[in-house]
Every structure is written in structure tokens, then in C-alpha cells.
Amino acid sequence: MLLINCPYCGERPELEFVHGGQAHIARPGDPAECSDQQWAEYLYRRDNIKGLHGERWRHTHGCGRFFNALRDTTSDVFLATYKVGEQPPTQAQLKGVKA
Amino acid sequence: MRDLSAVRQGPYIAASPLVRPLPPATRLLLRGNSEVMASALGALGLEFVETACRAASASGRSALWLGPDERLLLAPQGQYSEVFELLCAALAGRAHSLVDVSHRQCALEVSGPQAGPLLNCGCPLDLDPAAFPVGMCTRTVLAKAEIVLWRTAERSFHLEVWRSFAPYVSKVLALAARELTP
Amino acid sequence: MSQGLRTVSGGRINRARPVRFTFDGRELSGLEGDTLASALLANGVHLVGRSFKYHRPRGVLTAGPEEPNALVAIRRDAARVTPNLRATEVELYEGLEAHSQNRWPSLGFDTGAINNLLAPFIPAGFYYKTFMWPRRAWQWLYEPRIRAATGLGLAPEHPDPDSYSNRFAHCDVLVVGAGPAGLAAAQSAAARGARVILCDEQPELGGSLLGEADPGASLGENGRDWLADTIRGLLANPRVTVLTRTTAFGYFPHNLIGLEQRLSDHLAQPDCRQPRERQWQVRARQVVLATGAIERPLVFPGNDRPGVMLAGAVRTYLNRYGVLAGRRAVLITTHDEAYRSALDLKRAGATVTIVDARNGASGELAETARREGLAVHTATTVIGTRGRLRVRSIRIQRLDAHGQARGATERIDCDLVLMSGGYTPSVHLFSQSRGKLAWSEGLHAFLPAESPEKVRCAGACRGVFSAAAARGDGESAGARAARDAGLTVDIVIGEPQPAQSSGTAAAGDLPQPGGAPPAKAFVDWQNDVTSRDLLLAAREGFRSIEHVKRYTTTGMATDQGKTSNLNALAIVARQLGKSIPEVGLTTFRMPYTPVTFGSFAGYTRGELFDPIRTTPIHDWAARQGAVFEDVGLWKRARYFPRNGESMHAAVARECQAVRSGCGLFDASTLGKIEVVGKDAVTFMNRLYVNGWTNLAVGRCRYGILLRDDGFIYDDGVVARIAEDRFHVTTTTGGAARVLAMMEDYLQTEWTDLSVWLTSTSEQWSVIALQGPRARQVLEALVQEVDLSAAALPHMGAATGRICGIPMRLFRVSFTGELGFEINVPADHGLAVWEAIHAAGEPHGITPYGTETMHVLRAEKGFVIVGQDTDGTVTPDDAGLTWAIGKQKPDFVGKRALERPAMHSPERKQLVGLLTAQPHVVLEEGAQIVLDARTTPPTRPIGHVTSSYYSATLGRSIALALVRAGRSRMGQTLYVPMPGEDLAVQVTSPVFYDPKGSRLNA
């Protein structure tokens, strides 16, 4: 069971969270402008990363907020969690965080 | 035709030594930004603190932080109209959502020297007073149910439980209490 | 039998308290403080089990959790039988009933032992190679036979009457293992103010020290005082939790450790109200692993006979339990430390011969042994043992200068053989933490290196073997852990001790004459894997140790190769001409030792397996004799049988009542979401397919929710309570996921909207009153609402009071009749229900359940999401295109609906089916085909989604999804069933009152 740092509530056990899939996949602003191919990519194409992965979590049984996280899928170490609308930390900011 | 407004029936609560059902209450779920919260708490005579997971409480009224734009407001059952009107007046013209959830959930009190270990039979949070001090409140889980947990005193917790989960929660606590109260 | 092998004094047993027990029905006696293994050995019982594959007689090998042989079943009663317990860990209690396993008819005479004679024909991979043909025979012949012949004990057939508990705990420092390193680490961390949990699998603190005659003496300066003070201090410290009989069985991500605490297995009379075990989930800021080391056996022919034991185990039985495991002993070693066992045995009165495979033995212990008159044979190997049910003699042979077994041989008579190939650090938990291991050539062992977790090791598990050094290592580790847990550390922290070993150790097998691989030189005792099996696997081309493991099954028994893995690795490495680290280790998996299912289940059993959700009206329904069905976690009344009615009869009666009079239905489980804010209508427009802008306050609309892939996700009636407030209902099962989906869009896509969502599912009790007389019943009860068709038409919504209680009233119908849904605050639900029921009695009001609700809505062709849809159904497929707001530029799912495949005329569409034989009710899920009597395989063109007998219509009806269904109206299709193909006619899905005049009444 992971320990996840909710950007609002702090470190909480995974039991309180629901995983929300890959992060930073925005719904196209005007879906009508999308080709079928683009829409299919938006709906179905996801990365399957070994290593640093951007993903969404929701603190469902907590503050209820969705947020984003950078997690190393090989070690389960979270390098960062940040609120919706915030940019992921840069490489420079991540330096010094043990992966 | 009979007026039945005084006839109420809450959910079943299993009896156990450390757990006490609390009486029906006025419960309003308020959503909105910090100004909304500040106005609402001010109207209810409560101190407004923006800290996450903290409750403000005075004269039988309380406001529990549940999320950055969400507070659960509690008051005695008989104050529903008064509280509702105070809030409507204070929040007029401000974007917010106020929803009556008085019947959605019920409250239990878990108290005694073993209150923390009892809750830890199903709740995964660190309930050491240093990690979960008096005044802290949060949604969390107890076994397979969601609860709101609020520490009202060093050895006393207030639980808010959705009504259909109350029999389950109280039964889990009653079962777990057997190994803590010989 | 007397405990003839008990020493006269010493040990940690209570000589004044005899304990009676039985082993395979034999009455024996031990002492308080004994394990089953020590008590058996005290009674001279070495033969305790049979091996898994060859059914060879086996004895106690070890004194701890690594035991591969002495597996027993402990029986309290028919329901309380625990198989596969290690006798070395079973604490003796008065009346304990133990049974050996894997033998028939008895331990001494086992017919399965024929496998032993066939051993040359059962090499590694035998089962894979032999039982290949005929293939079908595997199912009915080979597998059942093989399973019957093997198996480790039997599970009881009764439900487990014991209870189990769970506990979450947190600490600054968790220390696993309470030997010298663990005690020191816990003490050191606690002294710095840390919240500490210390756990150990044994009933007493002390770990390896418990096997010493004078536990404190080996700890160095002031050792005795330190040990006593440390244990006393830890037990008295309120910030320290000491858990004995507690195994740390698993290391999970982010420093979560699973502990299994055994509370009552050691008691003669457990309190049945108390749990048998408690499973802890400990989240530690820092972990110190002080898990010790396991002695390595030596691999030589006949090393598995009862009476062949690990040297350290013999010493533990002697010092801790006062048991002399034999009187004429031979020690075989490649390691100095084992000389201690020989010396202790000698001092206890046994004769001991030492066989040291090394070229010379010049250490301090070896010199002491010689000085005390023990015969020491160096440069000598063992080439065989004899003795049927217990070792009687061994044969040794001198090694030449090249280490070849070429010299003279000699037989030594004995009743006990001690062996030691050095120590293997217990890195199981460290490895489970995804920690990397590093090979130490000096120690001939894998030692812990880096881990992504906040963990450090101390003492023997990182190669610091001596007790005094382990204590210092533990002190250092505890202090560092406290510091890293964030505690202010003002005391000087000592350095970790260097890993060290007394004398060289080796892994692998002992040299044999002619260099030939010996027969029956066991590597894995429990799975009967010999060195020859491993060599065969290597010769047959297995290169990866993971493949060798699976092919030979080495290390795959319940002990997970605690005693065998390193020897197996060394043998394979040598054969492959590689170094041990090149070959690599297999994965360590949890649990460290077996954990009961009960402990994982904890409280989650019986009525607490899942929450059972009931509505405020549930008890009333139960009193009326309702039959309930599970819908998600909810219990819903399915039908209300009267006077022993069948479901069919009850449903027919309930349907009739709703169509002709009125019926009462508990719809409280419906999901409800209050959508509030100035942008509420925009939010609804973006989310649901419908247009909401024109929905007036006081009106309802049937809403359909898609996912962005265009498929129906949920549906429900939505009422506009105010300009900025909607009362949204969802399906019972969809309540939580719909709210989660709404929150997702609101929080992550449409952050511009000023709108909030609140679940009100449980705020409102919902009572559906349906039928032509519904209005008359309700009129007498409501205030502030005009119920007339003009004032409150179909799909009207009003707020008012019923019996003085505030109410939201919706004029909606899922039955096709005039209907109302009365929402009242949940605590008032029962009182209002009873009042309506009483008011309705003159009108023949009838409570009905979900089954009747299903039939009534099917007669009207109303779909149920999740029954008539399955995640691949679009609104058009379900005949719901009319609901889509045509003017809207976008809504969730709109773009996907424009993809060509989504409006192919060949899609499956919802239709009605009428069977040619009106009384035949189709099976839900049955496939539909074009032609009768075709031979399989036939291509189905659809399937039945809903099917009932309609009492109203006097015939069966069904809904189905059929390819291009709407173009097939009137066509005859077939539903193949065993014995016949049922002819069905395709019709409209609306079977009753297609004009809807009844619900507009």
C-alpha cells in the first residue's frame, strides 16, 4: 500500500485514493475539429512507462481532489505530487529527490 | 391527517462499550471559496482558519474542513432554520452551494483510553496525538466504509457515517472492541 | 516414554511443569517452554515426517522457522486443524495433539516410500517428461493420482470457528528481530525518543541468544546487565510496542510491513471471544531489519536421515531446551563456529568426532576442541550414511592435496550427525523491499546493499555474526534510524560494524569419490531435490537459475528454500562454470513463513464481509416477508410473497395491482446528486446528451450520460429545483461512479464553471407511488402542492410537505402508469411510507419489489443501464436518439458518436421479441440466430437482454440487442436452446400503451 502525498492533506495511505490514469491528457477544446484519428488517440492511446510516469490520483476518501503525480514505476517512489493546473516540476527541481 | 414531522427513525447502531450514537443534528454541506467560508463561519460565530483538515467549534456549532472548498457545518437539530437563514443572509450574492445533508449521515462518538487503537482496527491513519491532534478532521476509511473522523478531545473522536453504512461501521467497532475491553 | 535425553539442569524450560501431548496418537510428555520439536527429541523421537516426493523418513533438521522436514498438523477439533506447521515453532501446551503428514498408513511404514526405490527413475522434470501422453489422461488419471500421492497435509473441511483481527499502526522505527542487534537497535532508537515497534517471531526476546547457555555472556562488556536492562527498559517504555510471537511476513512499498501476531496458538484453552491472530499493517518511517542468519546444511550422500541436524540447532536444543539430541555425535563442518556445538555436546556428556572438510582447522575454537580431547579429522569428506529410520553410522574419506576424495575410508558409528556449511544472512525482507543484494566472496553470502525503501540492516543479516559485534551494529543502526526518522539525535552515533566471519565458509556439495555426482545428496529437503537433479538440469540446458528452480522445484516448497537456495546456486554455478553472482538469485517473495488466510481476512467475514446497505424502509419490508436481492452493496426488496406465493405469482399480483390500482415501491437506493451553482445548467449541458437550457424550474427530464467514447454510462431523471439547482438521479449501482466522473470533468476539464456537486443519495428516502389511483392516495397526505394533471403534469416537480414533512415530489413513472416519486428526508422515510400505505389500503395499495418494477418497465420498453446496455451501446442503439439535444455544440460522447462505426446500420439495436409460444420465457443472455436448425458454429446476430412473463399481456416478452434490429420488424429469428430452436418475432420494444396515455392521466 503506497503512501501518497496529497497536495492538500499531506501523506495519506493509498486506501484513501483512486488512481486516475495517465496525467496531462487534455480533452480537446473543440472536439468537432478533431479527426477521427485524433479523437481515438485522445480516447485510447496511453503510455506504458517503465520509469518516471505522470499519473492522476484522486483523494476520494479525503479531500476529494484530483491531482497529478510523478512516480517511478520501478521503485514506486513519488518524485512529486502537484495540484491540477500546476506544471510538473522541471528536471532541475527534481534533482536531489531520490528515485 | 396526522403531522409526522416529529417521528424519526435513524439507522441501527450496534452497541459497544467505547461507541455512543450521537443525537440527530443539523448538517449542511457548504461549498465555495475562502471568502464564502469566512463569511459563513463568521455568521455562525466560528473562527475561520484556512488550515486543511481542521475543525472550528464553538457553542455547539462546528465547521469541519473536508476539502479546499468544502466544509461540513454541524449544529444542534433544532437550529436548522436559524442556521440556514443566517447562512443565506451571509452568502447572498456569493457563488456557493449549500445542501442539507442532515439525514444523509449520522454521528458516533468513540471515546476512552483505547479509542485510538479501536479505530486503528479499521482506519489506516496515524492517530497518535502528535500526528492527529485534537481539532483535526478528515474524510478517511474505516474497514470498507468511508467516514469523517474528527478528534474532539485527546481520547474522543466524532465519526460521521453515511446512514446505510452505520450498521456496518458500528458492528466492526463492536467486534474490534472485544479485544480491547476484556 | 521418559524424556531420557533431557539434561539435568539449565535451559529455558520449566522442569517443574510437565506438559502432556500426543504425536500420531502416542502419549508423550514434555516441559513448559518446549517446542514440539524439542519435546519429541527429548523423547528420542527423531522420525517426524516423510519427504514430499520419495517419502523418505525425515527428522528434525533445524530449531527455527527454516525447518523443511518436521511439518505437522495440530488439531484442536474437527474445524481447528492447522496443517504444515513447523514443529520447531509449535509451542507445547497441555493436551496438544500433533500429527505427522505425507505418510500412509503410518510414519514408520509408509507405502509411498516405494517412490524412494524408484528414485533413479524419478529425476528432475520426471512429471513433465512422463505424463505427456495421452494428453487427455492428464485430466482424469495423472493429475488426480499425483495430487493424491503428494500434498502437504489436509485443510479442515469445516468453516474456521476462530476470529482474526486487523490493526494499523505507525512508528518512527520498526525493528524486526529481537536478537542482539534488534534489541540494541530498539533500545538505541527508543533512547532517542523514537516511537518504536519491536517484533520477533519467538515467544521470548533474545533471538539467537536464547540458544546460548549464558545469553548475556556473549554480548561483550557488561553483557548480562545490558541484556536484562535493555529488555526491562523496552517493556516499560510506553513509546515502545513489543510484539512477540509476531512474524514480519512481508515488506510492501513505502515502508509498510505486514506482521502476523499469533495470540492463542500456544494456549491450552484459548478464550474463544478473543482473536486467534492479529495482522498488523505497520507504516514505519524507518525500518531496521535484524533478522539474523540461517545455518547452511552440507550436501553429501544420505544427509537427510533422521538424526542428521544443523550444528547450531543441536546446540540450541541443548542449551535452550536441555535436550541432548544424541549421545554419539559426528560434526561435519566447513566452518569454525560449528565447533561450539561440538564443545557444548562434549561438556554435556556426549562423545563427538569432528570431520572438517577444510585442509586445516587452526582457529581458536578448533584448538580448544583438540585440547578438550575431541578427535578432529581435517581434509576429510563424508561419502555416505546408514540407518533406516535414524542415522546409525557415517562413512568418511580423506581428501588429497587437490581436494579429491581418494584417501582411506572409515566408518564411524553414531546416533547424531551435526553439519554446518556456515551461515546465510536472512535477507528475505530486505530483498522484498526491492533491495539489491551484493555477493560477499569472503563470507560466501549475499549481503544487503541499496534499497528504495527507508530500511537498514543490522547484525547477522548483514554479515555481522558475533553477538557482541551485532549488538554494536544494532546500536548504530537504531540511532541512525531515529535520526533519519526526524528525531533530534544529540548522542554520538557509533559506526556500523564491519561484516566478518570466523573462518571460511563454503556453499555447494562436499567432494565425492571419482568426482561423480552422488546419489541422494539432498539440497532441498522439503521438495526432495538432490545435487544430481540440479546437475541434470544444467546438463539439459537450463541456464537461468529461475528456470532451474522451476524445472527441479528447488526452493519452491513451503520453506521457500531457506536452507537450500545458496547450496543450489553454488552447485549450478559450478556446473555452468560461472561465479555465484553471475548466476544470480531467485526472487524472495512474501510471506516469509506461511500466513493463515484468516489473518488476511481479519474482520472481513460473514455479515461483515462487505457493508450491507439497507434503506430506511428495509425493516418494514422484512416484516412483510419480502424476499431481498443484492444490488451492489444494497439489499432491495425483490417481491413480497403472500401466503407462500411463488415469485411468479407474487410478481403477477404486484404487476396487476400497479396497472389497475396502485403500488408502492422503495426507490431509496437511487443515486442522487445535487448540482448547484450559477453554471449548473452549463455543466449539465456539457455532461449529459440532453439539452437543459429550456428545462423550466419545476420540471423533470430523463437524462442520458455517455462516456467520451460515446457509449451509455448511466441514466436517470433530473429535476430542476431552481435556476441554479438540479436534483440529478442515477442508477443505484452507478451513484458513486457517476459522481466521480462528474467531479473529474469539473475539477480537471471545466475549471471555469462555478458549480458544485453534493451526493444526496442517502439524504432522501424515495417512495414511488404508481398506478391509476396514485393521485387519490396521495391527495389526502400532501400539503402545499396541487396534484392535478394541469398543475403537476407528467414530468412535473414540486416542493411541499407530506404529513408535515418537507418533500420533493416528482411526477415520474418507470411503470407507464400515473406515478409519483416522493422524496423525504431519510429519517422520515419509514413514517411517510407507513402513512401512504395506510392511506392506500382502501385503494388496494400493494407494495412491490424490483422484480415487478423490471417487468413493468420492460412492458414499456424502458431500458435498464447495465442490463439492456453493456458499455458498447450508443443512445441510437437503445432507441434513445430523441433524448439528444440537437443544438448543442458538444457534450461528453458527442464526438465519438460521429465516428463511422457508431452509426453503421449493422449495429446491434434494441428491439422487442415475442416468442411464437406465448408462455415460453426466453433466457436472458441467450443468443439469437437467423436460421433454425443450422449446425454449429452459427453466427449469433444478437442476444436477449431482458425477458419476463407479462401478466398484463398474458404472454412472455423480451428485449434484445439485434444486429440491424430496427430493419427486421416482423421478421422471425431463432433462439437456440438445448433440444429446440425457439422462434421469436421481432417487434417494437414498447409492448404496452405505446401512446403513453396512461402516464399522462
Ligand SMILES: [Zn+2]
Ligand atoms: Zn487530500
